[in-house]
Amino acid sequence: METIIEKLAHTHDLADSELKTLIETDKFDKELFSTADAVRRQAYGTDVYIRGLIEFTNFCKRNCYYCGIRRDNCNAQRYRLTKDEILECCDTGYSLGFRTFVLQGGEDEYFTDEVMCDIVSAIKTNHPDCVITLSIGERSYETYQKLRIAGADRYLLRHETATEEHYEKLHPKSSKLIIRKKCLYDLKQLGYQVGSGFMIGSPYQTTENIISDLRFLQELKPHMIGIGPFISHGDTPFANEPSGTFEMTVRMISILRLMFPESLIPATTALGTIKKGGREFGLSVGANVVMPNLSPKSVRKKYSIYKDKICTDEEAAEGVAKLRKSVEKAGYNVVTHIGHAKSYISNKGESDA
Numbered sequence: 426m427e428t429i430i431e432k433l434a435h436t437h438d439l440a441d442s443e444l445k446t447l448i449e450t451d452k453f454d455k456e457l458f459s460t461a462d463a464v465r466r467q468a469y470g471t472d473v474y475i476r477g478l479i480e481f482t483n484f485c486k487r488n489c490y491y492c493g494i495r496r497d498n499c500n501a502q503r504y505r506l507t508k509d510e511i512l513e514c515c516d517t518g519y520s521l522g523f524r525t526f527v528l529q530g531g532e533d534e535y536f537t538d539e540v541m542c543d544i545v546s547a548i549k550t551n552h553p554d555c556v557i558t559l560s561i562g563e564r565s566y567e568t569y570q571k572l573r574i575a576g577a578d579r580y581l582l583r584h585e586t587a588t589e590e591h592y593e594k595l596h597p598k599s600s601k602l603i604i605r606k607k608c609l610y611d612l613k614q615l616g617y618q619v620g621s622g623f624m625i626g627s628p629y630q631t632t633e634n635i636i637s638d639l640r641f642l643q644e645l646k647p648h649m650i651g652i653g654p655f656i657s658h659g660d661t662p663f664a665n666e667p668s669g670t671f672e673m674t675v676r677m678i679s680i681l682r683l684m685f686p687e688s689l690i691p692a693t694t695a696l697g698t699i700k701k702g703g704r705e706f707g708l709s710v711g712a713n714v715v716m717p718n719l720s721p722k723s724v725r726k727k728y729s730i731y732k733d734k735i736c737t738d739e740e741a742a743e744g745v746a747k748l749r750k751s752v753e754k755a756g757y758n759v760v761t762h763i764g765h766a767k768s769y770i771s772n773k774g775e776s777d778a
């Protein structure tokens with residue numbers, strides 16, 4: 426008889442009750458991990474795509490209860506990079522082999538449509554062979570459209586949780602799940618490659634919530650799915666909440682790989698933060714992307730969305746060299762092309778040179 430893992434690998438789906446069993450126990454982990462790795466190798470070989478992360482502002486008008494750069498955290502030392510500093514990060518990244526730049530930040534009103542579009546088009550002018558990913562939160566359809574025209578290709582916006590009641594426990598009333606979801610559909614409609622995702626072990630999260638997250642992802646069909654453990658931050662209302670676990674996060678990476686064989690799944694910095702070598706382990710159980718930090722060393726510690734974040738003490742070049750080595754040691758290869766999702770290439774008929 427077919428095992429539950431074989432069924433998931435063949436059909437890319439399971440009943441809610443089967444998913445619940447799979448999520449809640451470690452007894453399938455061995456088969457789950459090895460099957461996820463086999464499926465990842467079928468789709469992407471041993472390739473690991475690298476994305477250069479530029480955390481360009483930690484000003485934020487939102488007040489998410491879990492996040493260290495929330496508006497009301499007066500202990501956060503706020504900073505924003507200038508256009509020139511951002512361009513410099515891209516130049517450094519380019520010479521290190523990066524062909525995707527991810528501009529991530531809080532929701533900072535200083536970066537109006539005009540300012541943001543100017544930065545995006547300047548990066549594209551300097552590096553026409555590169556891809557730009559934005560991760561700057563909820564904006565209007567019109568703004569997303571302007572940014573797309575200016576040259577942005579991809580957008581990361583985690584839905585955080587697909588369950589209304591859970592969303593309300595993680596955010597103040599002014600933040601609405603329905604708006605977050607609308608943003609994701611707007612981005613898709615505008616032709617962005619879209620990344621969504623959620624935290625593992627966020628306060629009040631149940632297995633049922635996670636199953637709803639998977640169902641939402643099945644409906645949205647994003648190109649990228651980012652998950653990482655919730656890690657508590659001392660200056661937030663969730664300071665005393667327990668963090669998510671490494672075990673649950675890697676189990677979820679493998680489940681995602683089997684449900685979405687062609688998706689891009691990062692081994693996140695948060696995963697490397699809760700366990701030494703965590704990112705490398707993530708790569709061996711289904712993940713195929715890493716996002717090293719290209720932000721200037723002087724601001725690294727200030728982009729503190731959770732505590733004890735790794736890689737805040739080294740220059741970009743050092744970090745990348747170390748990562749390359751450890752990825753190779755784990756049996757994979759860092760590749761430097763733009764690294765689109767398979768699903769995106771087949772839909773667009775494009776080749777990723």
Ligand code: SAH
Nearest residue numbers: 491492530531561562583654655656730731
């Ligand atoms: N302002 C942008 C970028 C947010 S930071 C946006 O709204 O999309 C990127 C992600 O970090 C968030 O989507 C969230 O899932 C994650 N994050 C925030 N606080 C965290 C914490 N304490 N532990 C782990 N991940 C966290």
